[in-house]
Amino acid sequence: MNQQFELPGAYKKWTMALLIAGVLALLWGLIMYHPTAHAGHGENVNSTRFWAVLLQNSTYWLLTVNASMFFICVTTMAHGGWQVAFRRVPEAISSLVPILGAITLIILMCIVFGGRTDIYHWLDKEAVAHDKILKGKEGFLNPGFFLIASAVSIGLWWLLGQKMRKFSLESDRMGTMDYETGKRWVWKNTVWASLFTVVFGLTVASTTPWLWLMSLDAHWYSTMYSWYTFASTFVSGLSLIGIFVIYLRNQNQLEYVTDEHLHDIGKFIFAFSIFWTYLWFSQYMLIWYSNQTEETRYFIDRIGTADNSGPYHGLFFLNLILNFICPLIILMKKSTKRNWTLMLFMCILVIFGQWINFYQMVMPGVLHEHAQLMPFELGIAALFIGIIMWGVGRYVTKNSLLAKNNPYLKESMIHHT
Amino acid sequence: MAGGRKKFVVGSFSDEKVLFPAVKNVRKAGYKIHDVYTPFPIHGLDHALGIRETSIHTAGFIYGTLGTATALGFISWIFTKSWPLNIGGKPHFALPAWIPITFELTVLFSAIGMTLTFCYLCTLAPFVKKHHFSLKATDDKFVMAIECTPNTSEAELQGFLNSAGAEDINVQEAETGWWIGRYDTEQKLYRDEVGF
Numbered sequence: 001m002n003q004q005f006e007l008p009g010a011y012k013k014w015t016m017a018l019l020i021a022g023v024l025a026l027l028w029g030l031i032m033y034h035p036t037a038h039a040g041h042g043e044n045v046n047s048t049r050f051w052a053v054l055l056q057n058s059t060y061w062l063l064t065v066n067a068s069m070f071f072i073c074v075t076t077m078a079h080g081g082w083q084v085a086f087r088r089v090p091e092a093i094s095s096l097v098p099i100l101g102a103i104t105l106i107i108l109m110c111i112v113f114g115g116r117t118d119i120y121h122w123l124d125k126e127a128v129a130h131d132k133i134l135k136g137k138e139g140f141l142n143p144g145f146f147l148i149a150s151a152v153s154i155g156l157w158w159l160l161g162q163k164m165r166k167f168s169l170e171s172d173r174m175g176t177m178d179y180e181t182g183k184r185w186v187w188k189n190t191v192w193a194s195l196f197t198v199v200f201g202l203t204v205a206s207t208t209p210w211l212w213l214m215s216l217d218a219h220w221y222s223t224m225y226s227w228y229t230f231a232s233t234f235v236s237g238l239s240l241i242g243i244f245v246i247y248l249r250n251q252n253q254l255e256y257v258t259d260e261h262l263h264d265i266g267k268f269i270f271a272f273s274i275f276w277t278y279l280w281f282s283q284y285m286l287i288w289y290s291n292q293t294e295e296t297r298y299f300i301d302r303i304g305t306a307d308n309s310g311p312y313h314g315l316f317f318l319n320l321i322l323n324f325i326c327p328l329i330i331l332m333k334k335s336t337k338r339n340w341t342l343m344l345f346m347c348i349l350v351i352f353g354q355w356i357n358f359y360q361m362v363m364p365g366v367l368h369e370h371a372q373l374m375p376f377e378l379g380i381a382a383l384f385i386g387i388i389m390w391g392v393g394r395y396v397t398k399n400s401l402l403a404k405n406n407p408y409l410k411e412s413m414i415h416h417t
Numbered sequence: 418m419a420g421g422r423k424k425f426v427v428g429s430f431s432d433e434k435v436l437f438p439a440v441k442n443v444r445k446a447g448y449k450i451h452d453v454y455t456p457f458p459i460h461g462l463d464h465a466l467g468i469r470e471t472s473i474h475t476a477g478f479i480y481g482t483l484g485t486a487t488a489l490g491f492i493s494w495i496f497t498k499s500w501p502l503n504i505g506g507k508p509h510f511a512l513p514a515w516i517p518i519t520f521e522l523t524v525l526f527s528a529i530g531m532t533l534t535f536c537y538l539c540t541l542a543p544f545v546k547k548h549h550f551s552l553k554a555t556d557d558k559f560v561m562a563i564e565c566t567p568n569t570s571e572a573e574l575q576g577f578l579n580s581a582g583a584e585d586i587n588v589q590e591a592e593t594g595w596w597i598g599r600y601d602t603e604q605k606l607y608r609d610e611v612g613f
Contacts, residue, residue, distance in 0.1 A: 285513045291505070332478070416460045 005253050005401055007393050015389040022383020025376050029053075040117060045370040048118040051111055052371075053380050055119065056362040058104040059212050060233070060355060061384040062097070063204060067237025069094035069161040070200050073193035079186075081411030082264055085256040087403050089244045091168055092395035094161050096388055101154035108150055108212070112143045119366055121218040133219050133294070141215055149211060153203040160196040167192070171405045182407035205230040217365040220298045224283035231276040235323070236354040238268050239347035244392060246344045253401050256413045259338040263417050266337030269350060273327035280320070301364040311369045315360050322353030355381060424565040424590050425451060426574045427550045428583025429558040433459060436559045439581035440465045443563065446577060451562040454554035473538070477531045484526025488519040540595050548591035
């Protein structure tokens with residue numbers, strides 16, 4: 001265990017394969033879908049599809065990897081000790097934030113500077129001038145504010161996350177801490193974790209989803225939306241942590257991770273799947289109940305109407321089955337949360353389910369019946385998974401997998417649920 | 418609830434580090450531990466005592482399902498058969514509006530059901546008396562009660578407990594099952610009891 005972890009050949013091969021598949025899909029899109037073809041709403045569908053898919057995947061994977069830094073920060077603030085045995089895994093995942101953040105920012109800039117009114121309707125100055133609702137939102141739905149807010153959010157996640165990772169890596173060189181040193185170190189961590197959490201609350205859990213995703217349906221608004229997006233990415237973030245913990249444990253790493261830790265990760269996924277459903281349902285029920293035209297539009301686009309069920313009808317209910325029914329039924333029992341194979345399966349299922357959730361958040365508003373779920377969409381997802389695998393692999397081979405001087409390590413080793 | 422009056426050898430421990438090996442040794446020697454009473458929950462003690470996993474969560478699941486079924490069944494009977502009302506032009510079978518009530522009845526049924534089941538399993542109810550092997554178990558001692566079978570030699574067992582690190586070792590007779598009565602009329606002041 002004291003030896004530095006070396007990536008097995010299979011891991012590298014899969015990373016390479018996913019990256020190649022992703023790059024091929026991207027090239028295919030660049031050549032075949034005319035991404036630069038300027039188009040109004042519904043005119044050049046392929047071009048819209050190209051940007052919509054990139055937007056869906058970049059935001060989804062960025063928020064998912066960022067959620068693992070949120071996981072570190074909340075457990076740190078709660079003085080939790082149980083996660084220390086595998087704490088380097090969420091750290092490794094969160095080290096992707098700068099890379100995926102830069103990619104997301106580039107995509108957003110392309111959309112905004114390219115004047116893609118087919119994606120963001122509010123970019124159309126002509127339309128905004130004659131539209132009461134869009135005019136009211138102009139204060140924050142304008143290119144300047146949009147890009148500055150996005151850049152600042154991503155920058156803060158990056159800087160504060162970097163700080164948290166630095167503290168953790170520093171502790172490896174500090175030697176065993178005595179009581180006073182440990183206390184100071186924990187305090188320092190707590191302060192920075194709180195800062196990250198405040199920033200996270202002001203961005204991911206409130207403003208960021210309004211800007212990036214809710215504004216796709218420019219006229220529509222929902223106060224549940226940001227929490228709903230946060231819950232979605234937090235579940236997928238926890239599942240991503242779960243996958244890497246299970247993988248590394250199977251490689252005989254993370255020697256102190258036991259059934260008890262897996263059980264707690266499972267509880268987190270179970271609980272936040274239900275939390276996601278709670279928000280999903282709250283948003284749905286309020287709109288269904290008040291039945292106002294400008295609000296119901298969102299769900300008519302997705303479920304359809306009594307006469308015409310629409311292209312997203314099946315996906316809408318698949319979303320609920322994957323993200324609510326499956327975690328509820330399968331993860332309810334204690335024994336499944338302690339079963340490594342089943343947990344791996346559930347983690348993958350939840351990540352896929354939340355990806356589908358993002359798909360049905362993005363596509364109906366911009367593509368209507370023209371959206372597809374073809375190798376191109378999956379290829380772009382593969383590109384992002386490849387990048388995440390590469391980044392995590394880089395972090396865990398460069399740094400020790402055990403935060404051996406963390407004052408809470410003992411607590412994590414004897415953790416018992 | 419296998420109740421009845423039984424005889425116990427009781428010893429107190431003041432340290433977890435002594436208690437755990439003692440539990441192990443007593444079980445290894447073939448004695449039957451009735452229970453260990455502690456002022457606070459101790460991680461891993463149930464495991465050391467060899468107590469099987471509780472099934473109370475299975476009971477909770479069943480009560481919860483019952484709550485879901487009750488809510489959905491009752492509300493849909495009212496609003497579609499017994500007394501259909503036009504509420505805001507919504508369909509009579511308005512499932513989304515019922516989900517909050519369904520959720521709450523599910524929680525209510527499972528919570529109350531599990532509480533009552535728990536009380537039954539622990540023989541707790543109004544007017545049911547419980548025997549206290551030692552009141553120090555509510556303060557700072559871990560109290561182990563070992564059940565005497567006809568083959569048990571009390572003296573030998575007391576010696577065994579002593580060597581395992583127990584203090585205040587004594588023999589008590591106690592009712593173990595449902596034991597209905599009232600403290601204010603039937604029980605002497607606790608200071609008279611053995612073991613205090």
